[in-house]
Amino acid sequence: MCTSLIFTTDAPYFGRNLDLEYDFGQQVVITPRRFPLTFKAVPPLERHYAMIGMATVAAGWPLYAEAMNEKGLYLAGLNFPHSARYPCGREDGLSLGPYELIPWLLGTCETADQAVEQLRRIRLLDVPFLPDMPCAPLHWHLSDGKRTVVAEPMAEGLRLYEDPVGVLTNEPPFPFHQANLSQYLGLSSANPEDRMGAPELKPFGQGMGALGLPGDCSPASRYVRAAFHKWNSVCGGNEGASVSQFFHILDTVAMVRGAVRTSEGKWDVTRYSCCISAATGAYYYKTYDGGTVSGVAFSRERREGSALACYPLEPMPEPRLL
Numbered sequence: 001m002c003t004s005l006i007f008t009t010d011a012p013y014f015g016r017n018l019d020l021e022y023d024f025g026q027q028v029v030i031t032p033r034r035f036p037l038t039f040k041a042v043p044p045l046e047r048h049y050a051m052i053g054m055a056t057v058a059a060g061w062p063l064y065a066e067a068m069n070e071k072g073l074y075l076a077g078l079n080f081p082h083s084a085r086y087p088c089g090r091e092d093g094l095s096l097g098p099y100e101l102i103p104w105l106l107g108t109c110e111t112a113d114q115a116v117e118q119l120r121r122i123r124l125l126d127v128p129f130l131p132d133m134p135c136a137p138l139h140w141h142l143s144d145g146k147r148t149v150v151a152e153p154m155a156e157g158l159r160l161y162e163d164p165v166g167v168l169t170n171e172p173p174f175p176f177h178q179a180n181l182s183q184y185l186g187l188s189s190a191n192p193e194d195r196m197g198a199p200e201l202k203p204f205g206q207g208m209g210a211l212g213l214p215g216d217c218s219p220a221s222r223y224v225r226a227a228f229h230k231w232n233s234v235c236g237g238n239e240g241a242s243v244s245q246f247f248h249i250l251d252t253v254a255m256v257r258g259a260v261r262t263s264e265g266k267w268d269v270t271r272y273s274c275c276i277s278a279a280t281g282a283y284y285y286k287t288y289d290g291g292t293v294s295g296v297a298f299s300r301e302r303r304e305g306s307a308l309a310c311y312p313l314e315p316m317p318e319p320r321l322l
């Protein structure tokens with residue numbers, strides 16, 4: 001399972017927890033403007049917007065889990081295993097593999113409006129990237145900080161939803177999460193007042209206004225918990241404070257090894273959490289075993305060029321011996 005979050009303070013910040021029972025060869029990858037992006041069924045993009053994100057590189061190609069481009073447009077793929085259907089979309093549409101959606105949209109669009117226009121005419125193919133790499137069943141979180149949209153490839157077609165919450169998890173489809181959230185409107189960061197007519201009773205500790213906030217790792221519960229913490233967030237208005245707060249919100253929905261066992265008997269854990277700054281382009285991340293926050297700058301020089309730039313994930317730092 002995964003959780004994606006859009007959070008705005010001084011500027012928009014985008015990111016996610018990637019929860020999975022295995023590593024997929026992930027590293028931070030910058031695709032610069034002149035890296036030739038080839039596609040299965042549409043002509044290559046020889047020049048495009050540069051992007052930064054977490055990807056595995058297979059056959060020389062960046063397979064992104066999430067990324068942001070140099071214009072501040074973010075797109076993340078999250079598991080959607082029961083509902084995702086490919087092929088999906090207009091039969092006469094622009095044909096892309098699901099793994100091509102992030103490079104294509106981020107390579108060609110500046111804004112969420114433009115990406116939505118493209119999505120309306122895209123057909124998602126059921127063509128594996130490599131014979132031993134089937135298409136991942138995904139839905140997507142798209143944002144430029146002004147407009148946030150969820151795209152779900154369903155049997156009925158590609159469904160697009162405006163997202164006023166700025167949170168995406170996994171199944172079931174997005175309308176459920178919106179409706180479910182309404183059941184938690186009574187939660188508050190403030191202590192509860194007596195409404196039972198029992199004046200001698202008082203809250204005996206802090207945090208009791210949010211009693212009932214679901215604490216488990218299911219998609220619906222992570223959705224509500226991330227939304228509660230995002231809306232009740234109090235945070236300084238600079239990049240350091242915002243990134244720190246962003247990771248604290250993601251921590252509330254992170255998976256601790258042992259708490260979630262898959263049907264194959266494996267442990268789902270938060271492999272990494274990331275936060276991308278739309279203002280500076282910096283990609284911040286921390287891994288399950290790494291502990292501290294690391295960052296990769298998306299400087300002007302790194303946006304130019306024609307070769308992928310790959311940054312293996314930092315291990316836990318050595319202790320400083322005094």
Ligand SMILES: C[C@H](CCC(=O)NCCS(=O)(=O)O)[C@H]1CC[C@H]2[C@@H]3[C@H](O)C[C@@H]4C[C@H](O)CC[C@]4(C)[C@H]3C[C@H](O)[C@]12C
Nearest residue numbers: 001002019024063064065077078079099133134135136
């Ligand atoms: C599993 C990832 C989503 C995180 C998530 O929701 N996990 C839940 C797992 S579970 O329900 O709890 O079992 C998704 C997000 C992006 C996906 C990757 C990207 O789509 C890029 C390629 C696409 C290839 O077709 C498959 C490998 C792959 C490298 C994908 C592997 C995996 O499906 C990823 C990493």
